[in-house]
Amino acid sequence: MKLLFKLLLLLLTTQVSAQIVGKVTNSEGEPLPYVNIYLEDSYTGTTSNDDGNYELAVNKTGKYTVVFQFLGYTRVTEEISISSLPHILNVTLKEETTSLDEVVIDASEDPAYRIIRNTIAQRKANLDRISEYEADFYSRGLWRVDSIPEKFMGQEVGDFDGQLDSTRTGIVYLSETISKIAYRKPNDFKETIIASKVSGNDNGFSFNTAIDAEFSFYKNNLSLNASIVSPIANNALSYYNYKLDGVFYEGKKLINKIIVTPKRPNDRVFEGVIYIVEDDWQLYGLELATNGQAIQIPFVKQLIFKQNFSFDPKNNFWVKRSQTIDFGFGFFGFNGDGRFIAVYSNYNFKPEFEKRSFTNEVLSFKPKANKKDSLFWRGIRPVPLTDEELNDYIKKDSIQQLRKSKPYLDSLDRKNNRFKLLDVLFGYTYENSFEKWDISYKGPLPGVNYNTVQGWNGNIGLTFFQAYGETRSRYIRIHSTFEYGVSDQRLRPTAGITYNYNRNNNSFIGLFAGNAATQFNRSEPISPLINSVATLFFERNYMKVFDLTYVKANWGQELFNGLYLQASTGYEKRKPLVNTTDYVIIPNDEIDFTVNNPRPSENGITPVDILPHDIIKSKLNAYVTFGQKYYSYPDGKVNMGGNKFPRLRLEFENGLGASQSDYNYSQLNAYVAQNVSLGNKGRLIYRLKGGTFFNADNISFADYQHFNGNQTRVGTSSTYSEVFNLLPYYQLSTNQSFFEGHVEHNFRGWILGKVPGINKLNFNLVAGAHMLSIDGKKPYSEYSLGIDNLGWGKFRFLRLDYVRSYYNGVGDGAVIFGLKFLNLFQ
Numbered sequence: 141m142k143l144l145f146k147l148l149l150l151l152l153t154t155q156v157s158a159q160i161v162g163k164v165t166n167s168e169g170e171p172l173p174y175v176n177i178y179l180e181d182s183y184t185g186t187t188s189n190d191d192g193n194y195e196l197a198v199n200k201t202g203k204y205t206v207v208f209q210f211l212g213y214t215r216v217t218e219e220i221s222i223s224s225l226p227h228i229l230n231v232t233l234k235e236e237t238t239s240l241d242e243v244v245i246d247a248s249e250d251p252a253y254r255i256i257r258n259t260i261a262q263r264k265a266n267l268d269r270i271s272e273y274e275a276d277f278y279s280r281g282l283w284r285v286d287s288i289p290e291k292f293m294g295q296e297v298g299d300f301d302g303q304l305d306s307t308r309t310g311i312v313y314l315s316e317t318i319s320k321i322a323y324r325k326p327n328d329f330k331e332t333i334i335a336s337k338v339s340g341n342d343n344g345f346s347f348n349t350a351i352d353a354e355f356s357f358y359k360n361n362l363s364l365n366a367s368i369v370s371p372i373a374n375n376a377l378s379y380y381n382y383k384l385d386g387v388f389y390e391g392k393k394l395i396n397k398i399i400v401t402p403k404r405p406n407d408r409v410f411e412g413v414i415y416i417v418e419d420d421w422q423l424y425g426l427e428l429a430t431n432g433q434a435i436q437i438p439f440v441k442q443l444i445f446k447q448n449f450s451f452d453p454k455n456n457f458w459v460k461r462s463q464t465i466d467f468g469f470g471f472f473g474f475n476g477d478g479r480f481i482a483v484y485s486n487y488n489f490k491p492e493f494e495k496r497s498f499t500n501e502v503l504s505f506k507p508k509a510n511k512k513d514s515l516f517w518r519g520i521r522p523v524p525l526t527d528e529e530l531n532d533y534i535k536k537d538s539i540q541q542l543r544k545s546k547p548y549l550d551s552l553d554r555k556n557n558r559f560k561l562l563d564v565l566f567g568y569t570y571e572n573s574f575e576k577w578d579i580s581y582k583g584p585l586p587g588v589n590y591n592t593v594q595g596w597n598g599n600i601g602l603t604f605f606q607a608y609g610e611t612r613s614r615y616i617r618i619h620s621t622f623e624y625g626v627s628d629q630r631l632r633p634t635a636g637i638t639y640n641y642n643r644n645n646n647s648f649i650g651l652f653a654g655n656a657a658t659q660f661n662r663s664e665p666i667s668p669l670i671n672s673v674a675t676l677f678f679e680r681n682y683m684k685v686f687d688l689t690y691v692k693a694n695w696g697q698e699l700f701n702g703l704y705l706q707a708s709t710g711y712e713k714r715k716p717l718v719n720t721t722d723y724v725i726i727p728n729d730e731i732d733f734t735v736n737n738p739r740p741s742e743n744g745i746t747p748v749d750i751l752p753h754d755i756i757k758s759k760l761n762a763y764v765t766f767g768q769k770y771y772s773y774p775d776g777k778v779n780m781g782g783n784k785f786p787r788l789r790l791e792f793e794n795g796l797g798a799s800q801s802d803y804n805y806s807q808l809n810a811y812v813a814q815n816v817s818l819g820n821k822g823r824l825i826y827r828l829k830g831g832t833f834f835n836a837d838n839i840s841f842a843d844y845q846h847f848n849g850n851q852t853r854v855g856t857s858s859t860y861s862e863v864f865n866l867l868p869y870y871q872l873s874t875n876q877s878f879f880e881g882h883v884e885h886n887f888r889g890w891i892l893g894k895v896p897g898i899n900k901l902n903f904n905l906v907a908g909a910h911m912l913s914i915d916g917k918k919p920y921s922e923y924s925l926g927i928d929n930l931g932w933g934k935f936r937f938l939r940l941d942y943v944r945s946y947y948n949g950v951g952d953g954a955v956i957f958g959l960k961f962l963n964l965f966q
Contacts, residue, residue: 160220262421279346284312286309335516342510349503367821582602603617764789794806861882918947920946923943
């Protein structure tokens, strides 16, 4: 039965015509995966799979020359005459024998350095050599796990929709993509996906794309979260050691095999082997590895890049044929590995591009790209499936309809919807998977906080969510919360409804109402958790709030690519609030709680700086992203942003119909932001904001422009690009014109990575500058220098900065402790 089953699998994966099929092994009979196999002097090619099996498409019988090329093995050329198809061609590759006999050895320097210098000198020319092309692209991605806990942070992990077996191992993601790609230097790129397949999901779309697979080692740096220096970058000699391991010939071409090692083990670098063609000074192939520490993604164990090139005699350059990226990961008991392979074929280096051949749409799908049947895939897939992958497709496709059926989903819901006693405190969700809706209850824990206005306070909530369509491209969300303060004995309810109705332009409408104790700065610069600790243990009640009753409507929509509008209007009733408790866990006789007033008088006893009033408040925001690139999926549009240019936000805010006539006002402001990658030198972030008020001389303090200060000496954001860490929360709030600017540069190891001893800690040096000016007067400024990526092992959620401020001739300094993980609890 096993033999019959294997034969069935072979029939399912092998096209019965127009194929050269076979297996590639080494001298010991072991299969060789990802061998380049192509017809000589053509771009018709494929690669072998993990089992060493391959399929090479040919259109007719006749004579062919088939080339087998694999790093570390001798190139094999087979001349065959085909009288019928399929034609079976099995090949054994022998390990490449390298020699140093022909190399002139200089005792003062390894010969590899001469080769690397010549290659670096030709780097830009090689990068520019392929200025435009069209090609066929195939990609396959696979993630597998070898251990997954049954629970994570007290929650059931589940079986990943049936993708795990009884041992909690298995393939959790398997997909394939067939596409047409086009490129024109410097940055024009377009990919049209012809076919997309996701195991176990006939409505899924693969996220394997050519643009995400484009890694060129001819560039100075490769962006992998952090920028990793290429071994042939302009400054590579400052980062790498090189050793010539040997040479061999491919035809008349001499190939140099060079071992690459880091000068400093914790630099943002690779290590491994590169093959360089003598005289051409181009890449023949490479196998280079980096790790999660280098790219600063701690759960990644290792990333291994393999690229293979072949010579194009017509154009006289070496062209990338295939690429594999192997990776391993492990975090919180989740462990596994995976691989992404890419195969390039049918290159056209003289395409006839028109003026509109390239737009900001870099990815699109042909109609029904995810509906191709198995016959289509058998005929077009250049890399045959392994037994593991084929079994995964068969298993998941066979149970897919079952897992989508109402009886199955109902049985799954019955299990997951079981109520547990602790759900009263932590929350509970009841789900109807078949009808695509759920009701969630939010428990009071862990959201209990403390402040001097409400005392101990917490909230519970109810949310109804309903999705529509096969791919859940539309949804409606109805939510409510009920917050209660023990000291002020107030129940504060809120409710809202949001309808997202068009994923192509991200359109939504919403209606919200309720009552809340709201911070004067609606950006909420102090988190309830941090305020609770500061109040209870240090007698510092920094949070200042007022009573807000509101009804408002929101709307948002992308009018066209790069311009998104968002508008809101609503009625607000504001009233002052006062402290109702002075409870503290650790009393301090030298400190007293301040009144609930963001601007107390000198004696500190002035009542809250807000009078009871009503107002109609409206906002209109225009978000402009210049040069915005985007993906067009059949069920929606995904914007990639545009880092080449800054992002702009224009905002007009208006208050009218106020019960206090002089509370009416208008405000216009603009905001500019950009993240700039400086390669291996790190990342620069800047944020600029300026604005002015009209007819606002006597408006309510609730409508002032407030700035994100910090008096707790604790930072809670991943970057400090929109906060003044030593500025009291409301000291410079204004109803006049203002300008604020923030610049922060994270060197990502460029400096500390070169310091012996310290470079083993993988810390990042961060420098920042911040300035605030009110009505053109002498500005407030801050400067900071800090260390980021602090922690231990894979837990790198800490940061430490020394900040120095200057205002009105007075300087101040303090250390800010960054607790970036607090973002998870806000």
